[in-house]
Amino acid sequence: MESQLLVLAGIYNSGPGHWQTVWQQENPAILKLEHSDWNTADRVAWVRELEAQLDRIGPRVTLVAHSLGCLLVAFWSEHTRHRIDGALLVSVPDPEGPAFPVDARNFRSPPMRRLAFPTAVVSSTNDPYATQEFMRRCARAWGSSFHPVGVLGHINADSNLGSWEQGREILRTLMRERPQQGARDHGKV
Numbered sequence: 001m002e003s004q005l006l007v008l009a010g011i012y013n014s015g016p017g018h019w020q021t022v023w024q025q026e027n028p029a030i031l032k033l034e035h036s037d038w039n040t041a042d043r044v045a046w047v048r049e050l051e052a053q054l055d056r057i058g059p060r061v062t063l064v065a066h067s068l069g070c071l072l073v074a075f076w077s078e079h080t081r082h083r084i085d086g087a088l089l090v091s092v093p094d095p096e097g098p099a100f101p102v103d104a105r106n107f108r109s110p111p112m113r114r115l116a117f118p119t120a121v122v123s124s125t126n127d128p129y130a131t132q133e134f135m136r137r138c139a140r141a142w143g144s145s146f147h148p149v150g151v152l153g154h155i156n157a158d159s160n161l162g163s164w165e166q167g168r169e170i171l172r173t174l175m176r177e178r179p180q181q182g183a184r185d186h187g188k189v
Contacts, residue, residue, distance in 0.1 A: 002060055003060040003061060003062050003085045003175065004029075004031060004057050004058070004060060004061050004062070005023075005029075005030045005031065005061075005062050005064055006030075006031050006032070006033060006053065006054075006057065006061050006062070006063055006064065007020045007023070007024060007030060007031065007032040007033065007064045007065075007069075008033050008050070008063055008064065008065040008066070008069030008070075008072055008073065009032065009033075009038075009066060009067075009069055010066050010067025010068035010069050010091075010093075010156075011038065011039070011041045011067070011068045011101055011103060011104050012038055012039060013038045014066065014156075014157070015157055016157065017157035017160070018066075018156055018157040019155070019156075019159075019161045019162070019163065019164035019167060020032075020064065020066055021157075022161075022162060022163050022164070023064070023163070023164075023168075026163060030064075031053075031057065033049060033050055033053050033069075034049075035049055036049065039103060040103050041068055041101075041103055041104040041106070041107060042106065043072075043075055043106045043107050044106075046072050046075075046076075047072065047075055047076045047079060050072060050076050051076065051079070051080055051081075051082070054080070054082045054084070055082075059082065059083065060084075060085055061082075061084045061085060062084065062085045062086050062087065062088070062171075062174070062175060063084060063086070063087035063088065064087075064088045064090075064171065065087055065088065065089050065090065066090045066091055066155070066156065067090070067091050067092075067093050067129065067154065067156070068093060068101075068104055068107060070089040070090070070091070070092040070093070070121075070138075071092065071093065071095065071107045071110045072107075073087050073089060073115075073119075074110040074111050074112075074115070074138075074142065075107070075110060075111065077111065077115050077116065077117075078111050083116070083117070084117050085117065085118070085175070086117050086118040086119060086120075086174050086175065086177065087115070087117060087118075087119045087120075087174075088119075088120050088122070088167070088170065088171045088174055089119055089120065089121045089122065089138075089142075089144065090121075090122040090155050090167065091122065091123070091124065091127055091129065091130070091135075091154050091155045091156070092121060092123075092130060092134070092135045092138045093129040093130050094129065094130035094131065094134045095107055095108040095109070095110065096108065097129060097130055097131075097134070099128050099129050100129065110138075112137075112138070112141035112142070113141065113142075114141070114142060114143040115142045115143055115144070118174055118177045119139075119142055119143065119144035119145070119174070120144055120145045120146075120147055120170055120171075120173070120174045121135055121136075121138055121139035121142070121144040121145070121146050121147065122147045122149055122155065122167065122170055123135040123136070123146065123147065123148050123149065124148075124149055124150065124151065124152040124153055124154065124155050124159075125148065125150060125151050126151050126152075126153055127152075127153065127154050127155070128153065128154060129154055132148060145173075145174070145177075147170050149166055149167075155167075
């Protein structure tokens with residue numbers, strides 16, 4: 001059985017030029033979770049939408065999350081009945097930080113327990129939405145590998161990463177860590 005890549009964008013969506021969008025353009029097999037409201041992030045609705053998407057996709061999924069999508073994974077993991085292959089968590093925002101969007105305030109106090117699937121937290125040294133130390137604490141709490149990638153801002157469209165090969169390599173490493181069970185990758189990166 002194949003592992004499907006599912007993109008989880010942050011609040012306000014990824015938009016053109018974002019590495020998540022570029023990955024999808026380069027490989028239409030990569031799916032994206034669409035939310036009913038991108039501008040006011042309702043945690044309960046977003047968790048429900050992710051669970052419903054996983055109901056449609058099936059059991060083999062690797063999540064590719066950015067920003068608020070990372071906190072979504074932590075909250076969703078507390079309530080899901082699904083088992084996934086893993087999650088790439090890029091630029092985890094600090095819900096208590098001064099730059100955290102007011103429109104996402106109900107994502108405060110994310111679960112800080114070990115996740116039941118392989119994860120990798122990717123962190124920039126100059127992210128305006130969280131310190132590297134905050135992201136390192138999340139990685140420790142969630143049982144994630146930690147990947148500092150240098151000065152890349154929020155690792156978004158403003159970072160001008162294009163296809164972001166460094167992120168693809170971290171994802172490939174994460175996918176090698178998951179239980180293989182004869183799986184091959186769907187949505188190759």
